[in-house]
Amino acid sequence: MSTTFWIIIAGAVATYLTRIGGHLVISRFDNIHPRVEAGLNAVPAAVLTTLVAPELLNAGPAEWAALVVTAVVSLRGGLMSMFLAGAAVLIVARQFVG
């Protein structure tokens, strides 16, 4: 078997461990402390933010415009409408500012 194959297998095992690991560890506790619960509630926003924030360092006017429009539309619309609005602004803006 090729090295690539083993990288994919090992990567898949590592990924599954992350997906089941939190449950296997946390479920050993009977009661969840309020602070732990507060931490868990903060998880999605905390993680997803880290996938966006560093992009701001490399973002130009087109990217900024797309993110601002995305944020504004998300106050009213659903996920799909805000995604399409942001993508549309990005594509149009890049025709002008590259």
Next chain:
Amino acid sequence: MSAEVISESRAKSDFWQGVRLSMPVVVASAPFAVLFGALAVDNGFSVLEAFLMSALVFGGASQMVGIQLFGQHVAPWLIVLSIFAVNFRHVLYSAGIGRRIAHWPIIQQALGYFILTDPQFAVAEARAASGRTVGFAWYLGLGLPVYVFWVIESALGAVFGKLIPDTHALGIDFLLPIYFLGLVMGFRKRPLWLPVVVASAAASIIAYKTVGSPWHVSIGAIAGVLLAVILPPHHSGVGERP
């Protein structure tokens, strides 16, 4: 007997309700699946390997990081470690969703964790937060179409990827941040949302500049979660039992 019929038809309608909710995710992830396939072949993967990685790992950002490092001839153990680091956030999702699906049979739970992606967690958590139970049929309806389309589109991208003319003009390289920003905004009604987002943003940018990618993901996330843990419970809206 009639109870079984009723529960079976309810499971069916739950499944299709999940499928409906999966559609925005299917559409939003399609460009990334095709892009992954195209980039994978470009970085030395075969079409079969691109297909296998999507089918077995099923994690967009980590797959992108994996093929990028592979193309740079980075040591295999470091590629696997980077995939692990990018996906480490799932430990936190897993701990969160575990509270919602603990009543499922063990095989269903094992499958449920396999398809636990960012949007899967976000949508399932939103359902649980609104007071409804997260059933297996509904959860599978939400996750299965995303998985099937992801794998098929990755293979298609690998086959036809080199035909994409100008990925920059089409904005494909920046669709992921836009999508993730939308998910972040979706959680804005949660207690401590703004301080958590600010802490995670600052920490991830600093980590990105110093430690480097992909560790900024784990470091930034830990900063935001720690802040929520450290702040007094009455700020976070939990544990206020009379």
